[in-house]
Amino acid sequence: MAVIRDAGSAGAALAEPTGPARIGVIDRRIPPGVRMTVRPRIATAAITASAVAAWLFLVALPEGHRGPLWTLGVVVGVSFLGTGITAWRLHPRNRVGPLMAAVGIAWLPQQFLIGTAAPPPLVVWLGACGLWAGLACHLFLAYPTGRLDGLPSRILVGAAYAESVVLPGAAAAARADLPEPLRSLPPLVDGIRWQTVVVTGAAVVGLSVLRWREGSVAQRHAVTPVVAASLVATVAFVADHVAAGWGWGMQPLFVYTMFGAFITVPLAYLGSLIRRRIDHGRVADLVVRLRSRKQPDGLENALAAVLHDPTLRVGYWTADQDRYVDTEGGPVDLPPKESGRVMTRVDRGGARLAVLLHDAALLEQPLLVEAACAAASLALENERLTADLKARLRQLAASRARMLRWGEAERRRIERDLHDGVQQRLLSVAMTLGLAEATARPDRRDALIGEAKASVLAALDDLRAVSHGIHPPVLTERGLPGAVKELAAVAPVPVECVIDAVEPLPPAVESAAYYIVNEALANVTKHARANRAWVRLARSEDRLEVEIGDDGRGGADPARGSGLRGLAHRAEANGGRLRLDSRKDGGTVLRVTMPCA
Amino acid sequence: MRVAICEDSALFREGMVRLLTEAGFQVAAAVDDAETLLALVGEDRPDVAVLDIRLPPTHTDEGLRAARTLRRRHPEIGVLVLSQYVRVSYAVELLGGGVEGVGYLLKDRVSDLAEFAAAIRRVGSGGSALDPVVVEQLVSRHRQPDDPLIQLTGRERDVLHLMAEGRTNLAIAERLAIAERTVEKHCTNIFGKLGLEAGPHDHRRVLAVLRYLNA
Numbered sequence: 084m085a086v087i088r089d090a091g092s093a094g095a096a097l098a099e100p101t102g103p104a105r106i107g108v109i110d111r112r113i114p115p116g117v118r119m120t121v122r123p124r125i126a127t128a129a130i131t132a133s134a135v136a137a138w139l140f141l142v143a144l145p146e147g148h149r150g151p152l153w154t155l156g157v158v159v160g161v162s163f164l165g166t167g168i169t170a171w172r173l174h175p176r177n178r179v180g181p182l183m184a185a186v187g188i189a190w191l192p193q194q195f196l197i198g199t200a201a202p203p204p205l206v207v208w209l210g211a212c213g214l215w216a217g218l219a220c221h222l223f224l225a226y227p228t229g230r231l232d233g234l235p236s237r238i239l240v241g242a243a244y245a246e247s248v249v250l251p252g253a254a255a256a257a258r259a260d261l262p263e264p265l266r267s268l269p270p271l272v273d274g275i276r277w278q279t280v281v282v283t284g285a286a287v288v289g290l291s292v293l294r295w296r297e298g299s300v301a302q303r304h305a306v307t308p309v310v311a312a313s314l315v316a317t318v319a320f321v322a323d324h325v326a327a328g329w330g331w332g333m334q335p336l337f338v339y340t341m342f343g344a345f346i347t348v349p350l351a352y353l354g355s356l357i358r359r360r361i362d363h364g365r366v367a368d369l370v371v372r373l374r375s376r377k378q379p380d381g382l383e384n385a386l387a388a389v390l391h392d393p394t395l396r397v398g399y400w401t402a403d404q405d406r407y408v409d410t411e412g413g414p415v416d417l418p419p420k421e422s423g424r425v426m427t428r429v430d431r432g433g434a435r436l437a438v439l440l441h442d443a444a445l446l447e448q449p450l451l452v453e454a455a456c457a458a459a460s461l462a463l464e465n466e467r468l469t470a471d472l473k474a475r476l477r478q479l480a481a482s483r484a485r486m487l488r489w490g491e492a493e494r495r496r497i498e499r500d501l502h503d504g505v506q507q508r509l510l511s512v513a514m515t516l517g518l519a520e521a522t523a524r525p526d527r528r529d530a531l532i533g534e535a536k537a538s539v540l541a542a543l544d545d546l547r548a549v550s551h552g553i554h555p556p557v558l559t560e561r562g563l564p565g566a567v568k569e570l571a572a573v574a575p576v577p578v579e580c581v582i583d584a585v586e587p588l589p590p591a592v593e594s595a596a597y598y599i600v601n602e603a604l605a606n607v608t609k610h611a612r613a614n615r616a617w618v619r620l621a622r623s624e625d626r627l628e629v630e631i632g633d634d635g636r637g638g639a640d641p642a643r644g645s646g647l648r649g650l651a652h653r654a655e656a657n658g659g660r661l662r663l664d665s666r667k668d669g670g671t672v673l674r675v676t677m678p679c680a
Numbered sequence: 681m682r683v684a685i686c687e688d689s690a691l692f693r694e695g696m697v698r699l700l701t702e703a704g705f706q707v708a709a710a711v712d713d714a715e716t717l718l719a720l721v722g723e724d725r726p727d728v729a730v731l732d733i734r735l736p737p738t739h740t741d742e743g744l745r746a747a748r749t750l751r752r753r754h755p756e757i758g759v760l761v762l763s764q765y766v767r768v769s770y771a772v773e774l775l776g777g778g779v780e781g782v783g784y785l786l787k788d789r790v791s792d793l794a795e796f797a798a799a800i801r802r803v804g805s806g807g808s809a810l811d812p813v814v815v816e817q818l819v820s821r822h823r824q825p826d827d828p829l830i831q832l833t834g835r836e837r838d839v840l841h842l843m844a845e846g847r848t849n850l851a852i853a854e855r856l857a858i859a860e861r862t863v864e865k866h867c868t869n870i871f872g873k874l875g876l877e878a879g880p881h882d883h884r885r886v887l888a889v890l891r892y893l894n895a
Contacts, residue, residue, distance in 0.1 A: 556765050560733060
């Protein structure tokens with residue numbers, strides 16, 4: 084069971100062979116880009132110790148009115164700190180955990196202000212009172228990955244940090260007895276406090292909404308509770324400042340709202356963590372569900388439900404056609420890069436099984452995806468066999484229709500050739516001979532007879548061309564090896580023939596192989612600018628292998644030009660397949676295998 | 681000159697008998713399969729055997745194989761292969777590195793009795809008769825860049841082409857409407873350019889043709 088993940092890139096990474104070494108791979112090593120200076124366990128211990136110390140210190144504070152707001156504040160701090168540490172331990176690579184814990188710690192100085200009429204004496208201490216707001220802003224914009232994406236987020240977070248230090252600092256300094264000329268500056272800054280907060284808050288709300296809207300269904304599904312709580316908290320925070328600035332009396336309402344919303348943030352995050360655990364549990368449910376599955380799309384739907392990604396699609400590997408197909412055998416388009424879709428390849432016993440096309444949000448839960456794939460691997464294998472069969476049937480039907488059309492067109496062409504060529508010429512012969520019969524002059528009669536003979540010879544030429552089109556006579560006389568030698572002999576490029584004992588062959592296969600070699604050598608002459616070419620005919624058990632190669636300029640593309648596609652169709656019509664290996668730096672090899680039992 | 685005919689189509693066979701008798705040949709035998717022809721030729725040695733390629737029992741390449749056998753077993757008997765189609769690979773196989781007493785013509789050529797009779801006579805007397813179409817195909821195959829044939833003038837090439845069809849200098853002169861002496865001069869030039877020295881048996885004509893045919 085191997086799950087190989089490849090974000091968005093279709094062909095390149097998938098084409099790589101995967102050996103047994105890659106079985107069970109989900110790379111959980113920390114990549115060099117992620118900085119982890121503190122090991123989580125040590126961090127946990129340090130933070131817990133300092134938190135306990137801080138809270139002991141606070142609780143031990145002899146004075147202060149520990150009203151409901153104060154209690155609520157304690158709950159906010161504890162919930163942020165606790166959730167942060169838990170998240171950090173569960174997902175050491177995600178910075179959301181440490182950020183939450185930091186918010187919890189930075190919240191502490193705030194508690195000093197609650198219910199205290201007089202400001203504490205330490206100006207520096209007060210400067211740190213607002214730091215939690217900067218951290219919270221950082222957390223909101225970095226959620227859920229823990230990284231800040233894009234310059235606007237970074238600038239905004241930087242501004243929020245600056246404000247969170249400067250604004251409370253200025254407020255404290257304005258009350259302190261500072262000497263001139265420093266005295267006039269803090270009130271000036273303090274005077275535009277609520278305006279600054281409104282601007283920053285609006286920017287945070289705007290950016291959060293934008294990020295939420297850009298996210299996929301699955302991403303929204305995961306982040307909505309936390310984002311909603313953050314938005315409410317931000318709006319309440321701004322409203323509190325506006326109310327304070329304008330001297331409204333509604334401040335307590337906003338503060339309570341903000342505190343309430345703030346408690347919801349870590350709780351919602353905790354909830355999403357718990358839900359992930361539950362999701363893992365649902366994988367077991369998946370196994371049971373798959374056993375009783377009836378509908379053809381059951382597996383895809385079941386995986387989509389378990390992984391919470393309604394857009395999830397499954398592509399089954401068909402080695403025969405070298406591509407992924409759906410349960411009906413139709414081709415599955417792999418997502419292009421930067422489409423936000425991710426492919427997760429599922430292997431079984433070293434063989435390609437299927438590919439899950441899913442939302443990038445699932446990358447956050449590699450273990451869940453792996454578990455789901457492991458649980459579904461047997462069902463995937465069964466489904467793959469069915470899909471493979473249906474893909475073959477589709478190909479066969481398409482090929483049969485093509486051959487019927489082609490046969491019909493051929494018959495029409497032959498009829499037209501006979502009508503316009505041989506029939507007209509023979510008619511003219513009859514006419515000329517009639518004239519000769521009727522004429523009395525011997526010299527005139529001789530000329531007419533000569534004319535009739537020329538027409539008959541021309542008719543013979545026409546007939547030769549028509550019958551060559553129907554079936555190459557050399558194939559009748561010499562079989563495939565002789566016919567290939569003839570093609571090599573008349574080719575303008577020297578062609579080396581390596582021909583094993585391939586006969587007897589079914590006539591259809593012989594014919595197809597002849598036309599393929601004919602067309603391929605014509606391509607070599609027309610396009611390859613080759614000095615030499617070769618044709619190899621071999622038979623391994625019940626398959627005929629035909630190889631046409633040259634040392635020309637390469638770069639042949641089956642997608643361009645109908646010639647190569649026509650050859651592929653001929654091979655497919657005989658249950659075979661065509662492979663083209665044409666390198667950019669020169670040389671083209673065309674290989675066709677067809678069953679010939 | 682005695683001729684044996686091997687042709688499975690009764691219509692064409694009887695036509696040939698009439699034609700050749702008319703042209704003054706003695707038709708020694710007219711059979712419809714290669715086995716009978718091979719057996720017959722062994723006893724009653726004709727001067728020329730005229731064969732079709734597709735013959736019973738499989739109607740594939742029996743005639744061509746019989747022609748090769750004849751050339752190996754009885755080099756003194758001329759072999760003329762007639763076919764609806766001409767193929768380069770068959771020509772190479774039939775010639776087998778020599779142009780003595782061998783011919784390969786399209787069946788269409790029977791329509792010109794004089795030409796056809798002349799071709800049979802040439803093959804019967806150790807010469808050759810190759811269809812212009814065969815010669816054209818053999819000549820137009822890929823060649824080495826340093827091939828001396830490239831140095832030939834257009835007229836010399838025409839002469840060599842007719843020579844390859846098996847024609848005599850007189851016939852070439854008639855065909856090109858030039859004097860026989862001029863044809864001889866062209867021949868000397870051709871032999872010189874191809875680096876063919878005059879030997880005790882003047883084999884140069886055959887060598888030049890083989891070189892030309894790339895056979």
